[in-house]
Amino acid sequence: MSKEMNLTLKVWKQKDQNSPGQMKTYQAKKVSPDMSFLEMLDVVNEELIHQGQDPIAFDSDCREGICGTCSMVINGTPHGPNKGTTACELHMRHFKDGDVITIEPWRAKPFPVLRDLITNRSALDRIIQAGGYISANTGNPADANALPVSKKDADLAMDAAACIGCGACVAVCKNASAMLFVSAKVSHLGLLPQGKPERDRRVWNMVSQMDKEGFGNCTNTFACEAVCPKKVSVLFIARMNRDYALSVAKGQPDAS
Amino acid sequence: MNLIKAILLSSIGRKYIMAITGVALAAFVFVHLLGNLQLFLGADALNKYAVLLKSNFAVLWGYRLGLGTIALVHIVVALSLWVENRAARPVKYVVNTHPYADFASKMMVLGGVAIFFFVIWHILDLTAGAVRPELTEAKTMLGEKEVTDVYHVVLKGIGHPIAGFFYLVATCFLALHLWHGLESLLQSLGLRNSTYQLYIRLAARAAVIFLFAGMSLIPIVCMLGILK
Numbered sequence: 001m002s003k004e005m006n007l008t009l010k011v012w013k014q015k016d017q018n019s020p021g022q023m024k025t026y027q028a029k030k031v032s033p034d035m036s037f038l039e040m041l042d043v044v045n046e047e048l049i050h051q052g053q054d055p056i057a058f059d060s061d062c063r064e065g066i067c068g069t070c071s072m073v074i075n076g077t078p079h080g081p082n083k084g085t086t087a088c089e090l091h092m093r094h095f096k097d098g099d100v101i102t103i104e105p106w107r108a109k110p111f112p113v114l115r116d117l118i119t120n121r122s123a124l125d126r127i128i129q130a131g132g133y134i135s136a137n138t139g140n141p142a143d144a145n146a147l148p149v150s151k152k153d154a155d156l157a158m159d160a161a162a163c164i165g166c167g168a169c170v171a172v173c174k175n176a177s178a179m180l181f182v183s184a185k186v187s188h189l190g191l192l193p194q195g196k197p198e199r200d201r202r203v204w205n206m207v208s209q210m211d212k213e214g215f216g217n218c219t220n221t222f223a224c225e226a227v228c229p230k231k232v233s234v235l236f237i238a239r240m241n242r243d244y245a246l247s248v249a250k251g252q253p254d255a256s
Numbered sequence: 257m258n259l260i261k262a263i264l265l266s267s268i269g270r271k272y273i274m275a276i277t278g279v280a281l282a283a284f285v286f287v288h289l290l291g292n293l294q295l296f297l298g299a300d301a302l303n304k305y306a307v308l309l310k311s312n313f314a315v316l317w318g319y320r321l322g323l324g325t326i327a328l329v330h331i332v333v334a335l336s337l338w339v340e341n342r343a344a345r346p347v348k349y350v351v352n353t354h355p356y357a358d359f360a361s362k363m364m365v366l367g368g369v370a371i372f373f374f375v376i377w378h379i380l381d382l383t384a385g386a387v388r389p390e391l392t393e394a395k396t397m398l399g400e401k402e403v404t405d406v407y408h409v410v411l412k413g414i415g416h417p418i419a420g421f422f423y424l425v426a427t428c429f430l431a432l433h434l435w436h437g438l439e440s441l442l443q444s445l446g447l448r449n450s451t452y453q454l455y456i457r458l459a460a461r462a463a464v465i466f467l468f469a470g471m472s473l474i475p476i477v478c479m480l481g482i483l484k
Contacts (some may be wrong), residue, residue, distance in 0.1 A: 201288030221357030242446025
């Protein structure tokens with residue numbers, strides 16, 4: 001049996017988008033090291049509901065690190081101290097008895113806080129809508145090798161496609177820049193033959209939308225790569241910078 | 257119109273401007289250092305070089321104005337990006353440490369401001385002679401001609417302990433700025449990839465170490481009074 005822990009949580013509490021928020025302190029008692037971070041919050045919330053208090057609102061869905069819904073900054077690090085994992089994959093064994101854990105929502109102008117730890121990340125959806133797709137209707141899935149794709153490109157596209165769109169890159173960036181997210185989306189389609197025809201237009205439109213949303217600019221600190229739960233490489237940002245230059249050099253593709 | 261928007265108004269476009277003006281400014285810094293290292297070749301070598309630099313009025317002022325414009329663009333665009341970056345996070349984190357961004361990258365704006373003020377003082381002092389006029393009035397004979405004794409201007413001007421200290425501090429800021437900048441600009445221009453990233457890092461750091469060594473050597477030598 002592993003030892004149970006008692007923790008102090010300092011959590012951002014905010015009633016709604018228009019109300020001011022503040023940090024509030026909670027006690028998490030008898031936390032098992034085998035719990036995930038979100039399970040720990042579930043237990044705390046059950047206790048709060050029992051006491052007739054307002055539970056801590058947070059986003060979660062798949063709880064296996066593939067949906068990108070959970071979004072909390074734990075002790076200053078999006079998704080917590082563990083590398084290459086989301087908050088839902090973070091286990092309490094990474095904390096010690098008596099720890100004080102600060103939990104905050106993603107902080108960025110394009111991500112308004114809706115309640116407590118829940119932010120509205122529609123800005124990322126609007127960037128996808130601006131060009132993160134392939135518009136040709138291709139019918140049913142083709143035979144696996146009907147369209148030749150080199151192993152190198154397929155692997156690279158897969159690395160970019162690993163992005164789950166959680167927004168941790170924005171949350172950690174000192175400039176709240178979304179470059180890693182956008183570059184992953186631009187690259188994963190641009191590397192594949194199906195996505196190549198719209199490559200120039202895609203990068204132009206997605207970057208334009210990114211700027212419109214009010215994200216900051218990239219200063220190449222590479223903090224995004226360090227906290228990305230899917231370890232998406234900043235080399236995709238260089239790739240996007242290159243794609244953008246080519247797109248501009250070729251003459252701006254139809255501005256929609 | 258779209259081209260202007262793509263370059264001047266977009267986030268990536270302005271990073272290109274930062275990178276390209278940064279290359280030009282860094283190139284100047286290296287040429288400036290190499291020129292000044294002629295200090296070690298003796299008074300005549302440096303004074304001859306100074307005469308050569310000032311020999312053509314149009315080239316000299318074209319160069320100065322061009323460089324000034326590039327520096328101004330670098331600063332103005334940097335400030336526009338910085339203002340946006342600040343605005344992109346109106347509510348700060350309670351735990352606000354940025355442990356994942358390296359020190360040099362966090363010092364870009366502060367270091368840039370420090371370098372700006374240093375350069376203004378440096379030009380007023382040693383080029384225009386406005387701060388210590390007695391310094392730049394020194395003349396010497398180069399062959400048949402009477403010329404400004406740049407060699408002794410440098411020795412005395414930078415050899416002054418307070419001035420020398422500022423030169424060393426400014427060198428630290430400049431080295432830190434380029435430590436991040438030289439590598440970062442290739443990322444901004446999209447020229448970094450998995451094949452070259454290691455070489456880019458090594459080359460950028462080697463260049464900065466060379467620059468730092470050369471630039472701190474001059475004030476140290478001048479302050480210690482090794483050269484006469």
